[in-house]
Amino acid sequence: MARTFARLAGVILLAGCTIVALTGCPGSRDPWPEGNGKRILTSFAPLHCFAMNVVGDDGTVLSLMTNHGPHGYSDSPADALKLRRADLFLINGLELDNTIARKLVKSSGNKNLRLVPVGECIPEKQLLEGGCHCNHDEDSGKKHDHDHGKDPHVWLGIPEAIRMVEKIRDELKAIDPANAPKYDSRTSTYVERLKALQAEGREMLKDKKERKIVTFHDSLQYFARTFDLKVVDVIEIAPGSEPGTFKMNELIKTCEAEGVRLIAVEPQYPSNTAAKTILKELRARGIQAEFVEIDPLETARSEELDADFYETKMRQNLKNLAEKLK
Known part of the structure; x- marks a missing residue:
């Protein structure tokens, strides 16, 4: 009798673990609203803002990271829920968040999830060399000729940001062709705002x-x-x-x-x-x-994640510089 009960308890425990694995932690709430178009997950704040300006009311956009950016992120069960039902996962790429993203996609169980490294749409000739992450204190006299890769912080350049927005538009049109004209229209409007932001910044610093x-x-x-x-x-x-x-x-x-x-x-x-x-x-x-x-815009509080986030933060950066530069 005792052995039978033990076996039964084991079966119940295994079933419970399986349910948790499939649905997340007990009490976890599905973050995606029902019946609101495509579900777009972004890795961090700038991409979230770009996507919001293209998606508009034709989908839902969530951000994987908020208070912790790509340099300090660790995944959670709540993040797994975001991936499980997402249609599109937009990441920066250029080896900033690729490893994180691949790991999450693999464990999500979402075979239809489309992973897009948005920053990698930028032509190689437009990319800058990455910083050296070596410590040259001990070998300062040695030849320094190794490859640093490409600088992944592309969202902080306005021309690069525009290419990223256009890439997001193209990906949305591919998965939701019925709304393609609206994605085109919103992208054109937002790109003009970004160009105006660049002109405004140059005027502030001229x-x-x-x-x-x-x-x-x-x-x-x-x-x-x-x-x-x-x-x-x-x-x-x-x-x-x-x-x-x-x-x-x-x-x-x-x-x-x-x-x-x-x-x-x-x-x-x-x-x-x-x-x-x-x-x-x-x-x-x-x-x-x-x-x-x-502010490099790598982190954001949840309440800051809106369609104006990028322009607001960039304007503040420019204002800070204008006040300090002589």
Whole structure:
């Protein structure tokens, strides 16, 4: 009798585990509304905003990541629910979120899910070289000729953002041809807004003699190219990886030699780290160094995820720069 009960309990436990595996954690709610067109999942905030402006009322757009961006993301059961019923999964690509996405798609059980690395639609000649994630403190005298890959932070360049929006339009038309004219119309409207944003930013900065900045991590190359700025160096070789003594000294020398005052810091990371040390050292040497906050848009609070997110954040970045640059 005891053995029979034990076997029965085992069967019940196994069945319960199977149900949880298929439906998510107990009490988890399906995030997708019923009967509202295509279900579009995006990896993080900029893509969510781009997709919202193309989809309009003809579908639902959700973001996989909010408070944690691609550099610090870890998946959860709630994320699995988003993937299970999505029609389209839009990611940045260029090796920023590809590994995360492939893992999630494989475990989702959604055989119809279409994975699209949106940033990879940008022509290779338009892509910039990625930052070096090596530590050269110990081998500064050695030849440095290895490949850094491509810089994945393409959404921060307006011309690149426009190509990404157009790619999203094309993918939506492929899975929902009945609404193609509306996707075309919304995309045209949004692209004009993005072009106006670029013109507005250049106008804000046109009289600035200073054009050089040091950035916190290697995320602003496309932004700098869009607005005729120059990133002369970066502080962290990778997000969360503080520079060593050799790199710190090189950064300070570079700022002196290039006449760089502004250090771009990000709201996602504390500024009282190596950035503050460099700031203090430059000031001690008579340079009027300052921080300028530039948000790379990699994270967002849930309440910020709307169709205006990208323009709002980019305008604030430009305003911050306009106030600090001389």
